[in-house]
Amino acid sequence: MRLKGEHLIVTGGSMGIGEAVVIDGAQEGAKVSFFDIDVARGKALADRLNGEGFQVHFEEADVSKFDPFKAAFDKCVAKFGPVTVACSNAGRNSYADPVEYTEDEWHDFFSLDLKSSWYVAKLCLPEMRKAKKGSIVLISSIHGRMTFPNYFPYAAAKHGLIGLAKNLAVDEGKHGIRFNTVSPGFTLTPLLKSWLDSEPPSRAEAAMAAQPLGRMGEPSEIAKVVNFVLSSEASFMNGADLMVDGGLHSRFAS
Numbered sequence: 001m002r003l004k005g006e007h008l009i010v011t012g013g014s015m016g017i018g019e020a021v022v023i024d025g026a027q028e029g030a031k032v033s034f035f036d037i038d039v040a041r042g043k044a045l046a047d048r049l050n051g052e053g054f055q056v057h058f059e060e061a062d063v064s065k066f067d068p069f070k071a072a073f074d075k076c077v078a079k080f081g082p083v084t085v086a087c088s089n090a091g092r093n094s095y096a097d098p099v100e101y102t103e104d105e106w107h108d109f110f111s112l113d114l115k116s117s118w119y120v121a122k123l124c125l126p127e128m129r130k131a132k133k134g135s136i137v138l139i140s141s142i143h144g145r146m147t148f149p150n151y152f153p154y155a156a157a158k159h160g161l162i163g164l165a166k167n168l169a170v171d172e173g174k175h176g177i178r179f180n181t182v183s184p185g186f187t188l189t190p191l192l193k194s195w196l197d198s199e200p201p202s203r204a205e206a207a208m209a210a211q212p213l214g215r216m217g218e219p220s221e222i223a224k225v226v227n228f229v230l231s232s233e234a235s236f237m238n239g240a241d242l243m244v245d246g247g248l249h250s251r252f253a254s
Contacts, residue, residue, distance in 0.1 A: 002231040004029030007080045009073070009124070011063045011116060012090030014041040016189035017139060020219035021087050021226050026054035028227050030085070033076035035061040035069070055080070063090050064111035066119055073123045082127040085230040088117040089139040093191065094153040101153065113157035114164070121168060125177065134177040135230045138165050139222075142185045142245050158183070162241050169239030178238040180229050185245025186216040212247035 008025045012018040013034025019041075025032045026049050036042045039060050046058035057079050061072035077083065091113040096105070117138045128134030143151060144158035162181050169179040186192060186207060196204045208216070225244050228234055243249050 001029035002233055003085065003227060006030045006084045006230075007076075007082065008032045008085045008087070008227075008230070009076060009083050009120075010034040010087045010089055011120060012036055013058075014038040014045060016191060017184065017187060017219045017222050017226075018087070018089040019045060020223035021089060022056065023049065024220065024223040024227050025087075025230075026056055028231070031055040031057075031080040033057045033059065033080060033083075035059050035063055035072055035090070037062055063116040063119060064108075066122075069116070069119055070123060082131070083124050084128070084131070084134055086120055086124050086134075086136045087139065087226055087230065088120040088136065090116050091139070091157070093195075094157075095150050096153055097150065098152055106153065109153050110157055113154070114160045117161055117164060121164075121179075125172065128177045129172075129175045132176040134172075134175075135234075136165075136168075136177070136179050137226050137229050138162075138179070138181045139226070140165075140181040140183040140241065142183055142243065142249055144181070144183050144241065145243065145249060165241070166239045173238055178234075180234075180237055180239065181241045182222065182226050182229065183241055183243045183245065184217060184222045185243070185248040186211065187222055188216050188218055192216070210248065210251060212251050215246070217244065217246055 008030040010018050010021050013022045014036035022032050022034050042058040046056045049056040059072035061069050063069045094109045138161045140161040141158040143155045144162045147155035165179040165181045
């Protein structure tokens with residue numbers, strides 16, 4: 001029950017790592033609010049967890065747009081009180097050629113994968129500053145430290161999240177507020193599974209062969225790290241980037 005008494009918000013909480021953070025956060029004692037554009041999955045998850053005796057609230061919101069995100073955020077605060085811990089997880093992949101990529105594609109992608117994390121901070125910080133405490137985790141990626149050909153938008157956004165968290169860790173530390181990033185490697189989310197299914201078998205086999213632990217991660221394994229970092233058990237962790245990738249970065253660094 002390391003999050004007992006906390007109000008946790010999660011963006012992109014209907015599936016994958018976000019869903020796992022919602023479930024684990026509820027099991028750790030938090031009141032959990034989460035946001036997504038997938039209304040059917042979001043409502044189903046909230047109904048299931050509430051039926052199991054947890055306190056969970058879902059709001060439909062496009063977190064890449066501030067006004068609708070704020071409106072949904074305010075409803076969650078009205079229900080569960082000020083947000084005390086937060087996980088900015090919403091995002092998607094983008095593979096592109098820098099010449100062919102359009103300006104509209106750039107703005108749409110970075111509004112979700114980078115700017116929405118600033119929105120999380122913008123919404124949460126006023127009450128956290130008043131309380132003189134708070135913890136926010138941004139979900140980055142192994143691509144925030146290293147990358148692969150044709151991933152330039154994705155790698156840029158994930159590097160940006162690490163820089164954003166580090167700077168806010170410095171700026172907000174005086175208020176007792178911590179910012180950190182968690183950077184997963186290959187994690188068996190629906191998004192990754194669909195990518196593996198779309199690739200030739202040899203590509204999927206090569207991806208698996210590269211894993212030092214001989215397997216890919218589960219969303220629940222990432223969630224447990226996220227909620228540990230959010231909790232008071234990680235009270236002196238600030239400005240850190242935790243690579244939860246089964247050692248994949250060590251393999252390619254050597």
